[in-house]
Amino acid sequence: MKITSRDIFTVGIVLLIFTIIITYEWNGAWAGYRTTIDQNKALTAELLKENHIPTYMLVIVTIVDYVKHSWLCLLLAFLAAGVIHEFVPRNRIIRLMGSGRGILPYLVSAVGGPLLSMCSCSVIPLFGGLYRRGAGLAPATTFLLTAPSFNPAALALTIALISWQFALFRVVFGIASGILVGYVTEKVLHGRIAEPAPIHIQPDETPKNNDSNIQRLKNTLLYSWAFVKMVLPLILAGVIMAGLIKSFLPTSWIITYLGVGLVPIMTAAAMGIFMYTPTLVEVPFIRGLLDLGMGTGASMAFLLTGPALSLPSILGVCRVVSPKVPALYSLLMWICGTIAGLIFWAIMPTF
Numbered sequence: 001m002k003i004t005s006r007d008i009f010t011v012g013i014v015l016l017i018f019t020i021i022i023t024y025e026w027n028g029a030w031a032g033y034r035t036t037i038d039q040n041k042a043l044t045a046e047l048l049k050e051n052h053i054p055t056y057m058l059v060i061v062t063i064v065d066y067v068k069h070s071w072l073c074l075l076l077a078f079l080a081a082g083v084i085h086e087f088v089p090r091n092r093i094i095r096l097m098g099s100g101r102g103i104l105p106y107l108v109s110a111v112g113g114p115l116l117s118m119c120s121c122s123v124i125p126l127f128g129g130l131y132r133r134g135a136g137l138a139p140a141t142t143f144l145l146t147a148p149s150f151n152p153a154a155l156a157l158t159i160a161l162i163s164w165q166f167a168l169f170r171v172v173f174g175i176a177s178g179i180l181v182g183y184v185t186e187k188v189l190h191g192r193i194a195e196p197a198p199i200h201i202q203p204d205e206t207p208k209n210n211d212s213n214i215q216r217l218k219n220t221l222l223y224s225w226a227f228v229k230m231v232l233p234l235i236l237a238g239v240i241m242a243g244l245i246k247s248f249l250p251t252s253w254i255i256t257y258l259g260v261g262l263v264p265i266m267t268a269a270a271m272g273i274f275m276y277t278p279t280l281v282e283v284p285f286i287r288g289l290l291d292l293g294m295g296t297g298a299s300m301a302f303l304l305t306g307p308a309l310s311l312p313s314i315l316g317v318c319r320v321v322s323p324k325v326p327a328l329y330s331l332l333m334w335i336c337g338t339i340a341g342l343i344f345w346a347i348m349p350t351f
Helices: 003-039 040-050 055-087 090-097 104-115 123-132 138-145 154-163 164-189 213-248 251-257 263-275 282-291 298-308 311-317 325-349
Strands: none
Touching: 003 055, 003 213, 003 263, 040 104, 055 138, 090 138, 104 123, 104 138, 104 251, 123 213, 123 298, 123 311, 123 325, 138 298, 138 325, 154 164, 154 282, 164 298, 164 325, 213 311, 263 311, 263 325, 282 298, 298 325, 311 325
């Protein structure tokens, strides 16, 4: 098979954008790891005692903080979605992440996703790009849930601030839950949701086989912009709603109702799904609550659901697929988080 200059350019662009993403995310993750280690007490106190910020300001602070820390990550994610749509052949994605192809698509999703070290919101454009380009709903959902769950820095931070047992079970439960939830989501919704609609970037699109590389780059930006318009408004709306929830959820309530037992574990799993928890912040947050009496099972439940989901990410995914999908996988993740918490509580009842 003859390799053309077009093929070389395609491979080069794909490698370039994902190399930039991995380099940026890993550097940011390890920098965040070092900062969090150095400022653990202050950061935990800030998370637990935010009453020095007026209620009406907390939403604004949440938005500003989100944009400040996430704009570049989101920009790279939207560019990557455009690159996938324009440069990655559909048959390659189907071969690696298509439905009905055995365990391989799940392994690619469960292992490849965390290597990107992206948060639950930044991974949405990649999820949308892969799903609309041919990835099966099950592998794509597995990718969506496992990618933000346990990047290397988060695991190292879990070992440093909590224990190696928490880190080990976080990986085991995270991979198992991501694969199981993705599989069940597709099985339940098969034939009940519409196939993903193609993204149109021009009024009258023509075959792009003969397009120049410059035109393909322009198409990439147009696809990226289409994903921005599709997803970003609901992500920001979710951040605002998460800020409101955070404003009116007293710290004393969290401390009181997240102790030992089934109800605290179920509550912690639900909190993880709806709260917006920036990457790495979940570890000192949980360590602070453990010191205040949070149960080990409730802690594990939150560590499983908190990084994988958030209200902003759930709303953002609703623009990529039918709302039935995030509604179902959120319910399933809550169940998995509860079960994981119960198992971990039985294995490690005290911290």
